[in-house]
Amino acid sequence: xxxxxxxxxxxxxxxxxxxxxxxxxxxxxxxxxxxxxxxxxxxxxxxxxxxxxxxxxxxxxxxxxxxxxxxxxxxxxxxxxxxxxxxxxxxxxxxxxxxxxxxxxxxxxxxxxxxxxxxxxxxxxxxxxxxxxxxxxxxxxxxxxxxxxxxxxxxxxxxxxxxxxxxxxxxxxxxxxxxxxxxxxxxxxxxxxxxxxxxxxxxxxxxxxxxxxxxxxxxxxxxxxxxxxxxxxxxxxxxxxxxxxxxxxxxxxxxxxxxxxxxxxxxxxxxxxxxxxxxxxxxxxxxxxxxxxxxxxxxxxxxxxxxxxxxxxxxxxxxxxxxxxxxxxxxxxxxxxxxxxxxxxxxxxxxxxxxxxxxxxxxxxxxxxxxxxxxxxxxxxxxxxxxxxxxxxxxxxxxxxxxxxxxxxxxxxxxxxxxxxxxxxxxxxxxxxxxxxxxxxxxxxxxx
Amino acid sequence: xxxxxxxxxxxxxxxxxxxxxxxxxxxxxxxxxxxxxxxxxxxxxxxxxxxxxxxxxxxxxxxxxxxxxxxxxxxxxxxxxxxxxxxxxxxxxxxxxxxxxxxxxxxxxxxxxxxxxxxxxxxxxxxxxxxxxxxxxxxxxxxxxxxxxxxxxxxxxxxxxxxxxxxxxxxxxxxxxxxxxxxxxxxxxxxxxxxxxxxxxxxxxxxxxxxxxxxxxxxxxxxxxxxxxxxxxxxxxxxxxxxxxxxxxxxxxxxxxxxxxxxxxxxxxxxxxxxxxxxxxxxxxxxxxxxxxxxxxxxxxxxxxxxxxxxxxxxxxxxxxxxxxxxxxxxxxxxxxxxxxxxxxxxxxxxxxxxxxxxxxxxxxxxxxxxxxxxxxxxxxxxxxxxxxxxxxxxxxxxxxxxxxxxxxxxxxxxxxxxxxxxxxxxxxxxxxxxxxxxxxxxxxxxxxxxxxxxxxxxxxxxxxxxxxxxxxxxxxxxxxxxxxxxxxxxxxxxxxxxxxxxxxxxxxxxxxxxxxxxxxxxxxx
Numbered sequence: 002x003x004x005x006x007x008x009x010x011x012x013x014x015x016x017x018x019x020x021x022x023x024x025x026x027x028x029x030x031x032x033x034x035x036x037x038x039x040x041x042x043x044x045x046x047x048x049x050x051x052x053x054x055x056x057x058x059x060x061x062x063x064x065x066x067x068x069x070x071x072x073x074x075x076x077x078x079x080x081x082x083x084x085x086x087x088x089x090x091x092x093x094x095x096x097x098x099x100x101x102x103x104x105x106x107x108x109x110x111x112x113x114x115x116x117x118x119x120x121x122x123x124x125x126x127x128x129x130x131x132x133x134x135x136x137x138x139x140x141x142x143x144x145x146x147x148x149x150x151x152x153x154x155x156x157x158x159x160x161x162x163x164x165x166x167x168x169x170x171x172x173x174x175x176x177x178x179x180x181x182x183x184x185x186x187x188x189x190x191x192x193x194x195x196x197x198x199x200x201x202x203x204x205x206x207x208x209x210x211x212x213x214x215x216x217x218x219x220x221x222x223x224x225x226x227x228x229x230x231x232x233x234x235x236x237x238x239x240x241x242x243x244x245x246x247x248x249x250x251x252x253x254x255x256x257x258x259x260x261x262x263x264x265x266x267x268x269x270x271x272x273x274x275x276x277x278x279x280x281x282x283x284x285x286x287x288x289x290x291x292x293x294x295x296x297x298x299x300x301x302x303x304x305x306x307x308x309x310x311x312x313x314x315x316x317x318x319x320x321x322x323x324x325x326x327x328x329x330x331x332x333x334x335x336x337x338x339x340x341x342x343x344x345x346x347x348x349x350x351x352x353x354x355x356x357x358x359x360x361x362x363x364x365x366x367x368x369x370x371x372x373x374x375x376x377x378x379x380x381x382x383x384x385x386x387x388x389x390x391x392x393x394x395x396x397x398x399x400x401x402x403x404x405x406x407x408x409x410x411x412x413x414x415x416x417x418x419x420x421x422x423x424x425x426x427x428x429x430x431x432x433x434x435x436x437x438x439x440x441x442x443x444x445x446x447x448x449x
Numbered sequence: 450x451x452x453x454x455x456x457x458x459x460x461x462x463x464x465x466x467x468x469x470x471x472x473x474x475x476x477x478x479x480x481x482x483x484x485x486x487x488x489x490x491x492x493x494x495x496x497x498x499x500x501x502x503x504x505x506x507x508x509x510x511x512x513x514x515x516x517x518x519x520x521x522x523x524x525x526x527x528x529x530x531x532x533x534x535x536x537x538x539x540x541x542x543x544x545x546x547x548x549x550x551x552x553x554x555x556x557x558x559x560x561x562x563x564x565x566x567x568x569x570x571x572x573x574x575x576x577x578x579x580x581x582x583x584x585x586x587x588x589x590x591x592x593x594x595x596x597x598x599x600x601x602x603x604x605x606x607x608x609x610x611x612x613x614x615x616x617x618x619x620x621x622x623x624x625x626x627x628x629x630x631x632x633x634x635x636x637x638x639x640x641x642x643x644x645x646x647x648x649x650x651x652x653x654x655x656x657x658x659x660x661x662x663x664x665x666x667x668x669x670x671x672x673x674x675x676x677x678x679x680x681x682x683x684x685x686x687x688x689x690x691x692x693x694x695x696x697x698x699x700x701x702x703x704x705x706x707x708x709x710x711x712x713x714x715x716x717x718x719x720x721x722x723x724x725x726x727x728x729x730x731x732x733x734x735x736x737x738x739x740x741x742x743x744x745x746x747x748x749x750x751x752x753x754x755x756x757x758x759x760x761x762x763x764x765x766x767x768x769x770x771x772x773x774x775x776x777x778x779x780x781x782x783x784x785x786x787x788x789x790x791x792x793x794x795x796x797x798x799x800x801x802x803x804x805x806x807x808x809x810x811x812x813x814x815x816x817x818x819x820x821x822x823x824x825x826x827x828x829x830x831x832x833x834x835x836x837x838x839x840x841x842x843x844x845x846x847x848x849x850x851x852x853x854x855x856x857x858x859x860x861x862x863x864x865x866x867x868x869x870x871x872x873x874x875x876x877x878x879x880x881x882x883x884x885x886x887x888x889x890x891x892x893x894x895x896x897x898x899x900x901x902x903x904x905x906x907x908x909x910x911x912x913x914x915x916x917x918x919x920x921x922x923x924x925x926x927x928x929x930x931x932x933x934x935x936x937x938x939x940x941x942x943x944x945x946x947x948x949x950x951x952x953x954x955x956x957x958x959x960x961x962x963x964x965x966x967x968x969x970x971x972x973x974x975x
Contacts, residue, residue, distance in 0.1 A: 044901035330596030383942030386895025
């Protein structure tokens with residue numbers, strides 16, 4: 002029986018394992034040094050915040066793995082010997098494989114800051130990081146202040162976590178406005194305001210210079226390029242992540258920042274595949290980056306590679322880009338492409354609307370010339386994935402999107418609807434005369 | 450703010466403490482005239498019992514119900530035993546000793562509690578309400594920005610199955626045991642609400658009036674908490690208002706006022722088979738003897754169960770009843786909200802749930818069948834089984850222990866919908882309609898789920914919502930009561946409660962959006 006070995010039990014590896022099992026009888030082994038069972042990494046923050054217990058982050062009950070004959074091995078792979086199709090684990094044991102899937106995910110970036118490895122300095126990615134944070138910052142008496150370095154999604158989540166235990170937080174963001182490499186200015190500005198509302202000491206355009214140690218060798222303060230020294234007990238390093246592939250350096254598998262793969266998610270070595278955060282496409286697909294460290298892409302690559310391994314060799318073909326996040330109390334969804342001013346394409350034009358009272362806004366991007374709808378960012382309004390996916394496929398123009406915007410609304414019942422305000426601003430800005438159509442079930446389910 | 454909240458807890462605990470001490474306090478003195486009235490009213494023919502009471506109880510002052518009730522139950526047991534031996538069955542007293550003690554106790558209360566009802570109400574209910582609100586209202590500020598605020602739910606003893614939760618657990622269970630099986634100890638409580646009862650129905654309060662009044666008070670206070678906690682979520686605000694309205698107006702006020710108008714006591718929203726004794730002989734007789742209104746209630750009760758309930762479930766899902774109207778649901782959604790996360794999500798629990806809830810439904814239907822057969826044929830047995838013994842079994846084990854003691858008592862440890870999920874026969878019936886013929890579903894938003902598990906954790910019905918959401922499937926489970934919390938706690942906007950066309954409602958083979966379609970066809974191929 003063919004033996005498929007998967008290194009890493011995150012969303013990519015586990016999705017691959019599940020789909021291989023669905024489609025075949027192959028022997029499946031998943032190796033992980035992090036945890037015994039699969040858990041949802043995105044939910045770690047809720048464990049620290051007390052919304053959930055760790056067991057709640059595990060989507061499958063413990064009996065699931067045995068029942069589905071997916072063997073779980075707790076171990077750290079030190080060497081991949083592809084000539085002999087063999088893995089060597091830290092404890093010296095070996096695992097033979099016929100096909101290998103590398104799904105080892107990411108690790109937090111460290112940019113060589115002095116003091117970056119001191120006790121009390123940590124990222125937030127793994128279960129171990131969660132345990133560290135619980136030890137480093139159990140309450141605001143042990144942790145008088147935390148400094149978070151890096152203004153991205155993990156940074157703001159970590160700030161939210163620490164604030165849930167009333168720990169003062171200073172948030173150092175390199176950019177002049179939060180996440181403005183990705184978000185257009187209006188949205189980024191709104192999130193800045195919201196961060197301040199949560200009593201987070203947000204310091205924009207500020208870089209970390211050094212982390213200082215106390216007499217016991219623990220982090221006690223940071224210094225910034227603005228000349229400030231900030232006393233703190235915990236330093237969170239959240240300046241992005243990069244592929245967790247150091248163990249492959251001598252393996253002969255082609256690496257760059259990640260494990261190089263083709264559209265079939267194959268590496269340069271036969272029968273070795275890479276998926277998820279650690280995989281790097283030779284060229285970005287469409288407008289995507291070569292490395293996509295996103296939950297959804299990890300899942301999709303897992304689904305794809307399982308097909309290939311089970312005999313339906315197919316390409317990784319992600320559809321229209323989508324993503325979501327939550328910034329403290331504000332939900333964010335995006336469908337298609339809306340670039341920030343920094344990354345904006347030549348033909349791209351934006352329409353931005355923000356409510357005058359609530360922290361709600363949207364940005365619609367479309368082609369200057371053809372008016373083709375390119376993408377939407379929404380903050381505080383939920384939108385229907387299927388509808389935007391359809392509109393992108395059908396290459397609808399922005400006027401169509403405005404006219405049928407109510408079909409796309411996914412907010413809970415009785416919520417205030419903002420389509421009227423949005424469209425009227427659009428009309429006044431672009432001299433159109435669109436009146437939004439009433440929501441229609443028929444249209445929503447027209448492709449079903 | 451913290452100081453106000455702490456003071457609030459202290460005041461609440463004083464009120465609760467006095468309330469809890471009342472069953473053991475107070476003085477009771479039965480005079481001859483009152484006793485004669487009781488003998489007359491209850492048609493007591495046992496001279497042994499009458500003699501015993503006159504000798505040992507009448508004219509004497511008892512401090513606390515414990516003394517009094519033991520005298521009464523002794524007298525009752527001795528008299529019944531002797532009559533039994535002598536085969537004087539017509540003299541036997543069939544009133545339970547607990548009920549007899551509460552009847553006698555209610556009429557013989559003297560002293561501070563019985564004479565200062567208003568003051569005592571303030572010291573119990575009043576302090577409880579003030580204290581609780583002092584704890585709850587500052588949350589407008591302490592919770593911070595509006596949004597989902599479940600910080601520390603699992604760190605706090607009260608909501609994280611700690612010692613406070615266990616204390617509440619034992620308190621609630623004791624309270625329900627008194628209510629169902631020791632009503633004589635509730636006599637002092639009835640004094641507190643006598644003035645309110647008299648102003649509504651014209652009668653002094655019984656222990657069920659205490660319960661009804663308390664139910665409304667607890668729901669109102671905890672609804673304030675809901676309004677603050679979910680102030681960003683209009684669905685929760687509207688739903689909470691609805692459930693509160695139906696409790697106070699339909700379950701509490703209207704039945705009491707009907708009594709004042711010489712009509713039968715009836716809760717118009719309480720549908721059979723949750724209202725399991727609707728077809729019991731005594732109820733049918735009372736309805737048939739009440740003229741036009743009785744007949745109307747009879748027809749309404751039948752139409753409610755056979756037509757209104759299923760038709761509404763077709764259009765809106767069972768939520769219209771379970772989390773918008775029902776009293777049990779109302780308490781679960783207010784008092785029970787802090788405990789919703791404790792319902793078990795395991796596959797095993799789901800199996801137990803299906804056996805139990807459908808078992809209770811079958812039990813209720815069979816019992817009602819026997820009841821109606823006995824009613825129309827005027828026999829007391831069906832196939833050699835006594836109808837009344839089946840009814841009593843149901844009343845005690847399902848109606849009282851399951852629905853009350855377990856249903857509410859288990860809130861703090863096992864979650865707030867124990868009864869609704871595992872026991873309620875009406876919920877089982879609505880569940881069939883919801884699963885197989887309804888426009889209601891929880892829509893999963895394409896491929897946006899990140900499997901975080903907030904939805905499953907906070908599902909009070911123990912549905913593993915995530916298991917569906919992460920596959921891109923809609924949730925159409927029969928047990929879903931449509932409380933909307935899964936949608937509220939979802940950080941990525943994945944879930945939406947909707948009533949829409951039946952076509953496409955159940956979508957097990959629909960694609961997980963994001964991956965290209967031809968691939969998804971393969972993935973979905975079994």
